[in-house]
Amino acid sequence: MVDMPFETYFDEMPCYVSVQDKDLKLVSANRRFREHFGDIEGRACYQVYKNMPEKCEVCPVERTFYDGKSHQSEEKVRCLDGREVSVIVYTTPIRDEDGNIEAVMEMSTDITDLKRLQSQLSESKRRYRMLFDEVPCFISIQDRDLNVIDANRLHRDTFGERYGGKCYELYKHRSEPCVPCIVQQTFEDGELHVHEEVVATRDDRKLNVLVQTAPLHDPDGNIESVIEISTDITPIRQLQTQLTNIGLLISSISHGVKGLLNGLDGGVYLVNSGMQNDNTKRIEQGWEIVLRNVSRIRSMVLDILYYAKDRELDYVSIDPADFVEAVRDVVQSRADDAGVELRFEANEACGEFQADRKALQATLVNILENSIDACRVDKKKNDHRVSMEFDANGRYVMIDVEDNGIGMDRETRDKAFSLFFSSKGSEGTGLGLFIADKIITSHGGTIHLESEAGNGSRFHIEIPRTPEAVQQETLVPEPVTAPAPIQE
Amino acid sequence: MDYKGKVLVVDDEKDTRTFFTTLLSDQGYEVAEAENGVEAMEKLETFQPDLVTLDLSMPEKSGLGFYRDVREAGGDVPVIIITGIVSDMKQFIEKQRKVPPPEGYLGKPVDQKEMLALVERLMKVDTNRQPA
Structure with missing residues (x-):
């Protein structure tokens, strides 16, 4: 062991070491301290370090004098060359033979580089978070139990802030994991996976998303979580x-x-x-x-x-009696050809209502022609009729179209309003009832269909009497009147 | 005009039936009509046609159902499929593997000359054929 005097150790310490008395005057300092902060003779530490006239608000040296314990603090001090240096300060009491604290030794380590790295790390984290938040995809981090432990802004805005909840509750409002679950697959095999899903937003909108997953590893290489990135397609x-x-x-x-x-x-x-x-x-x-x-x-x-x-509805006042006759004019020849009797009636108390006349007429003609065709192809009955009745209450106009034609089986009934579905063979384009439904819906109304194979069909339409009633309807829904049973 | 034999026109479209019936009658064929597969099965028994022109897409019983039933029962009356839906025709060809293929296909709108030539060829018109 090299025999070196204590003063040499003191001087060669690779940090700032000083000894201060009760007045915080510097009694002694090592070489590094003196080189960086200059002459200490008769000066207090706050004058030397910080060029301040008063002591610092929280002074670890003072606290050590007070309680006799070591203390620690982080400070910024300024060197002779003007450099600001971040230091971590440790203090310890120096006692006399009687155990009284006669001075405090202060040891300060330069942590400027460390602070710079910490600052860079913070900035890096901030930028990472910003990128994470601003990416125009839904990003979430999930643990092995499929809990969402982090999510980006778009994800939070779209699916809600329920961190800690299960992903399948959040995305699909369901109580069991999805099948397949590509997050679980990624936990199992560590591979990337892709799958297309339909998810529900916090306001119940349905979104088609392309979901991709990737593993996130801890420093030991174990998968600690999985990142899920979903793109709205x-x-x-x-x-x-x-x-x-x-x-x-x-x-x-x-x-x-x-x-x-x-x-x-x-x-x-x-x-x-x-x-x-x-x-x-x-x-x-x-x-x-x-x-x-x-x-x-x-x-x-x-x-x-x-x-x-999608055309704007052209609302006009419609007199039901006059309207019924206009519709009859269009379908009468088809009914005559098919040998079908038409029975059209408008309740006198119905009164005028507002609708897009052309669109509503096209709707009724479509439905009536379907009814006439359903009678024409029915060979089991000799007499066929198609009836149309207009009625109304305070808020709705109700139109019933009924026939005693071949009727529909369940499959046909379920698909009746579907686009391009037709049960009419060569004659059908599959557009008529789809458009009828679209027009009635655009009026804020509904179409209900009742039908049985062999027993005819009944279309029950309800539309609000005025466009204003459509808006009221969205505020105060009124139960839709159920269609009456089909009369054979 | 010589009697050329019996043709059963099967189509759910009334105008098409009227057209084919008139066209074929003008050429000396005896024609009966059916508007779906069920009616066609009945007419096959009662009318005993020498040839059937058959639409595919029809309510009640489709042309495909009618054709299969006829062939599976051993019926060998020549059949010309006449349809406006190409996919139907292809589907028909795919599905009828278990039974012999139909004797002819025509697409709507039908070319009159082509139709008459095909009917005549399939009927192998016998100038001595007499009404039943």
């Missing part, structure tokens, strides 16, 4: 659905147009051959076919327009 899915529907629409129209062309060809053939043979009856028959098919083309084009374009 709802607009893409909606676009895909629209494109699919356009494809189906084209297919449906194409099919319909082929049938109509065939009908027109037939009409033209009958007219031409009738003219060649001077057969007036055949000419009339052919001309009726031509007219009927032209009418069907018009109807199909209107259906397509209603489907393709």
Whole structure:
């Protein structure tokens, strides 16, 4: 062991060491202290360190004089060259032979580099948090029990702030984990996984999301959590659905147009051959076919327009009695051809109401034509009728369309208002009832269908009497009147 | 005009039935109509056609159901499928593997000459054929 005097140890200490008396005057200091802070003769520590006229508010040296214990604090001091240095200060009492504290030794370690690194780390954390929060995806961190232990801002805004809750409760409002659960898969195999899900937001909107998971490891390489990043692909899915529907629409129209062309060809053939043979009856028959098919083309084009374009409703006052007759004019010839009796009636007490006349007429014509066709193909009864009744109460207009045609089985009934579903074989485009439902819904109304195979069908429509009533309806819902049983 | 035999026109579209019936009658065929598969089965018994023109997409009993039932029962009346839905036709071809394929296909709108030529070829028109 090298024999060195105590003063040498004191001087060579790689930190600032000083001894202070009760007045905080510097009694002694090591070489490093003197080099960095200058002459100590007759000066107090606060003058030397901080160039202050008064002692610091909290002084560890003073506290050590007071309680005889060591104390610690973090300070910023200024060197002779003007550098500000962060130090961590430790104090310890120096006692005389009687055990009285005659001085306090203060040892200060330069932690400037450490503080800089701490500051950089804080800044780095802040930036990481900002990136985490601002990424336009839903990001969550989940533990092995599928608890959401952290989430970014978009996630919190969309799904709520329920940290600690299960992800499946948060996303899907369900009580069991999803199957498959790619977070669990990532915990099990440490691999990245991708899956598409439909999740529910805090306000119950449905979102299509593409979910990706990745493991987060602790310093020992164990998976301590899993990060889940979900991208909202709802607009893409909606676009895909629209494109699919356009494809189906084209297919449906194409099919319909082929049938109509065939009908027109037939009409033209009958007219031409009738003219060649001077057969007036055949000419009339052919001309009726031509007219009927032209009418069907018009109807199909209107259906397509209603489907393709969300138009603003054009509210006008409608007199039910007058309206019923206008609808009868459109469907009478079809009913006559099918041998179906029409019974239309508007309750006198119904009074005028407001609706988009053209749209409502298109709706009723669609439903009535369905009813007439349902009667036409029914070979089990001799007499067929289709009835339409208008009634109203204070807030609603109620329209019932009823037929005693073939009726619908459950599958047909369930799909009746679905886009491109038709039970009418070559004659149906699958647009009519879909559009009817769309128009009634846009009026703030409802359509209910009751039907049994072999026993006819009944459509019960309710629409608010005025557009103002539609808005009131959203505030004070009134129970919808249930349709009466079908009369055979 | 020579009697050329019996054709059963099966289609749910009234205008189409009227068209085919008139067209074929003008050529000397005796024609009966059915508007769905159920009615077609009945007419097969009562009318005893020499050929059937068959729509596929029909309510009640479809053309596919009718065709399968006829073939599975050993019926060999020639059938021309006439449909406006190409996918239906393809689906039909796919599904009827267990039974012999139909004798002809036509797409709507039907070309009159093509239809008459196909009917004539399949009927192998016998100029001596007489009404039943």
